[in-house]
Amino acid sequence: MTANRKNSREIVEAGLARRRRKEATFRATGMLATAVGVIFLGVFFGTLVMQGASAFKQTFIKLDVEMSESVLAPDGDLDLAYADFDGLVRDALRRGFPAVSGRKERRELYRLVSVAAGYQLRDELTSDPSLLGSTITIWVPASSNVDMLVKGNIDPAIDESLRPISDAQAGWIESLQQADRLETRFNKALFTNGDSREPELAGIKGALMGSFYMLVVTVALAFPIGVAAAIYLEEFAPRSRWSDLIEVNINNLAAVPSIVFGLLGLAVFINWMALPRSAPLVGGLVLSLLTLPVIIIASRAAIQAVPPSIREAALSLGASKMQVVFHHVLPLALPGMLTGTIIGMSRALGESAPLLMIGMVAFIVDVPGGFTDPATALPVQVYLWADSPERAFAERTSAAIIVLLGFLLIMNLAAVIIRKRMERKW
Amino acid sequence: MAKKSTAKVLLASALISMTVGATAVAQSGRDYVYVVGSSTVYPFSTVVAERFGRSSEFKTPKVESTGSGGGLKLFCDGVGVDYPDVTNSSRAIKQSEVDTCAENGVTEIVEVKIGYDGIVLANALGAPAVSLTRADLFRALAREVPGEAEGELIENPYTTWADVNPSLRATRIEVLGPPPTSGTRDAFVELAMEGGCKTVPWIKALKSTDKNRYKAICHTIREDGAFVEAGENDNLIVQKLEANPDAFGIFGFSFLDQNAEKVKGAEIDGIEPTFDAIADGSYPVSRPLYFYVKKAHVDVIPGLRGFLREFTSERAWGDEGYLSDRGLIPMPDDERGEIAANVKNLTPLKLASE
Structure with a gap:
């Protein structure tokens, strides 16, 4: 006996070092895996923030503009739609740099300021017609190339022919800087404008509103349908081969590539139901198909987590099946269902592939005001900007991604908070 | 309380979905x-x-x-x-x-x-300038090229530019270009590849006798890795060219114009891709x-x-x-x-x- 016991102890002690080594190796592997993940994430966020941070600032130039009647209304009557506001901007620039002469130099000079300057002047005069004839001091956005130079994205040291800013232009920018007529400010346009082909005018508001309308449609459809389906399948449906088949299909549907839903949307909603292309309504319908399985699966799991004792107690007190479900099971399962819905929504927010098929990859300047106005979505805006040749769109692409990630973070955080605060544990 | 509010939520969302549906039907014009x-x-x-x-x-x-x-x-x-x-x-x-x-x-x-619109073949600014003919491009990028004998086609054997034309550098052929769905690809194939293809007399003669075969020879790009389909995103191609000085990229002139401090266009048939050369029609691939x-x-x-x-x-x-x-x-x-x-x-x- 004693020999035997000693023997097994010896066996354990002999193997101990090896077991500890194994454990250490496993831990090291796990740590390495986590570290790789964290490093990739860090590099991803790092490059995004480094590239995108400067897009939240925009360079502005101070101009003294004379709202000259002879330029705006050469034949006496002022028509705001056709008046030559760009001419006013050119006048102001010429007066600011009287030494500049020659057609080519002047053209270069005019390119310092964004085309937005003219629109801005028109808006000023529209809101206050008494400005006609007076001289106003106004900050207007600089053109995107000037902006890139000021932010250091264009290297002034390289050969002049290779960069979009000439030496003369760089000189004017410097003199503007010295006269305190040039500064970088918060880029409000990024949040208040729709898309534009001028980087300094381009904003994400149109895409944000498009995403918003789509998600409203998605929630309005996918949540009630998903919850109803989950309740029926869990509480009412008889267990049969049919319900098994449905369950397998729902689980499969959750893994179908999203582009397939886009094709379905094109065939059913646009070609057959004749709903308008590029509309958030159709986008929302497609995305609700996409999120439905996610919501059903999460809701069923939440219902399953409600202990049977609650149902049995209610039934034993004389409640009907319907009362059991709506008075007891549903309120207790709701936090889980909401969490699942929010996770589904954040997946829908990040989708762009199905939107390709239904015409939402489009250049749309006007901010959509309803469910059937043409619209894009945030991920689509990222895709469109990433493909634009103008350099200033590179930083704006990163900025749009940062905003998109911000929304995803908020939504996922909301899901965590709802789970933490409302969940009941038994 | 809880039960009522849940029922309300469900009812309200059902109502919203119905009104959303109704506005869509009303849309016309x-x-x-x-x-x-x-x-x-x-x-x-x-x-x-x-x-x-x-x-x-x-x-x-x-x-x-x-x-x-x-x-x-x-x-x-x-x-x-x-x-x-x-x-x-x-x-x-x-x-x-x-x-x-x-x-x-x-x-x-x-x-x-x-x-x-001009289609350019560009490489990184730091890399040596190159001058190619359309015949070089065809021999470098076609799937099948003419062999020694008349009428003979062989699987494209060239791996370096020097194999194609001894006056070129002996670097590996690596060209990044758009996928077949792109109009830029269509135009490149028609103007550059076919232009080079036609310089072989017996292939040119095929055009009138067997048009399908002629097209198959002139329009098919090799698929052994020398030509890389880089997707429709031209910014990505520019980035890849910067990283790899031996690689070439195919894209529209506007991207070359906007990225002049990163990449430069190769001369084709002795003509540099400039605004003026494309405007007066002397640059062949436009x-x-x-x-x-x-x-x-x-x-x-x-x-x-x-x-x-x-x-x-x-x-x-x-x-x-x-x-x-x-x-x-x-x-x-x-x-x-x-x-x-x-x-x-x-x-x-x-x-x-x-």
């Missing part, structure tokens, strides 16, 4: 111009759309980027507010597409040529860009006539217009005048075969 088509023309079309939207009382046109073929398909689906008014194209419309259009009631189409308009939609869709006028105005497509700032190569003055007049009178397209 369209108060903006609807443009689809080529991703090459997209940067130009969108600038015009935006300028037009900002300076007129009309809404800004919607421009969808669907590719030339996809755009023409949507365009030819029918007449009415649900169908596009204009489609952009980086190639001329085909007879088969005109037929499809006619079957669906789209009979009068106005063709508008807007200018030229193509016209078009858009097509449905005559039936003009004066029905608000703003369509104005959009056409803006696109064909001197300040847009002129020598110093804002489209030339974006890399569109303008047509000569008299050609512009002629096309602008056609647009004004809405002269419908007549294909040569009709």
Whole structure:
């Protein structure tokens, strides 16, 4: 006996070092895996923030503009739609740099300021017609190339022919800087404008509103349908081969590539139901198909987590099946269902592939005001900007991604908070 | 409390979904111009759309980027507010597409040529400058190249540029280009590859005897890794060229123009891809860009006539217009005048075969 016991102890002690080594190796592997993940994430966020941070600032130039009647209304009557506001901007620039002469130099000079300057002047005069004839001091956005130079994205040291800013232009920018007529400010346009082909005018508001309308449609459809389906399948449906088949299909549907839903949307909603292309309504319908399985699966799991004792107690007190479900099971399962819905929504927010098929990859300047106005979505805006040749769109692409990630973070955080605060544990 | 509120939530969301459905049905008519088509023309079309939207009382046109073929398909689906008014194209419309259009009631189409686009072969700025001929390009990139004997085709054996032409450097052939769905690829194949292909006499003779075989030889790009399909994102190609000085990329002139401090264009047949060389037609790999308009939609869709006028105005497509700032190569003055007049009178397209 004693020999035997000693023997097994010896066996354990002999193997101990090896077991500890194994454990250490496993831990090291796990740590390495986590570290790789964290490093990739860090590099991803790092490059995004480094590239995108400067897009939240925009360079502005101070101009003294004379709202000259002879330029705006050469034949006496002022028509705001056709008046030559760009001419006013050119006048102001010429007066600011009287030494500049020659057609080519002047053209270069005019390119310092964004085309937005003219629109801005028109808006000023529209809101206050008494400005006609007076001289106003106004900050207007600089053109995107000037902006890139000021932010250091264009290297002034390289050969002049290779960069979009000439030496003369760089000189004017410097003199503007010295006269305190040039500064970088918060880029409000990024949040208040729709898309534009001028980087300094381009904003994400149109895409944000498009995403918003789509998600409203998605929630309005996918949540009630998903919850109803989950309740029926869990509480009412008889267990049969049919319900098994449905369950397998729902689980499969959750893994179908999203582009397939886009094709379905094109065939059913646009070609057959004749709903308008590029509309958030159709986008929302497609995305609700996409999120439905996610919501059903999460809701069923939440219902399953409600202990049977609650149902049995209610039934034993004389409640009907319907009362059991709506008075007891549903309120207790709701936090889980909401969490699942929010996770589904954040997946829908990040989708762009199905939107390709239904015409939402489009250049749309006007901010959509309803469910059937043409619209894009945030991920689509990222895709469109990433493909634009103008350099200033590179930083704006990163900025749009940062905003998109911000929304995803908020939504996922909301899901965590709802789970933490409302969940009941038994 | 809890039970009531949940029931309310469900009821409210069901109501919302119903009202959303109802507004969609009520939607009819369209108060903006609807443009689809080529991703090459997209940067130009969108600038015009935006300028037009900002300076007129009309809404800004919607421009969808669907590719030339996809755009023409949507365009030819029918007449009415649900169908596009204009489609952009980086190639001329085909007879088969005109037929499809006619079957669906789209009979009068106005063709508008807007200018030229050069296709460049570029490498990193730090890499040595190269001068290639179209024959070099064909031999470097075709799947099958002519062998020693007349009429013989062999699987492309060349791995370095020096194999193709001894005067070139002995670096590995690596060209990043657009996928087959792209109009840029079509144009590159037709202008550069076929141009080089035709320099072989017996292949040129095939054109009249066996056109399909001729096309198969001239238009098929090798698939053994020397030509890399880099997707439609040209910014990505520029980045890859910076990282790899031995690689070449194929893209439109406007990207070269915007990235002049990162990449440079190779000389083709001794001509450098510059604005002037493309404008006067001496640079061999350039193509016209078009858009097509449905005559039936003009004066029905608000703003369509104005959009056409803006696109064909001197300040847009002129020598110093804002489209030339974006890399569109303008047509000569008299050609512009002629096309602008056609647009004004809405002269419908007549294909040569009709």
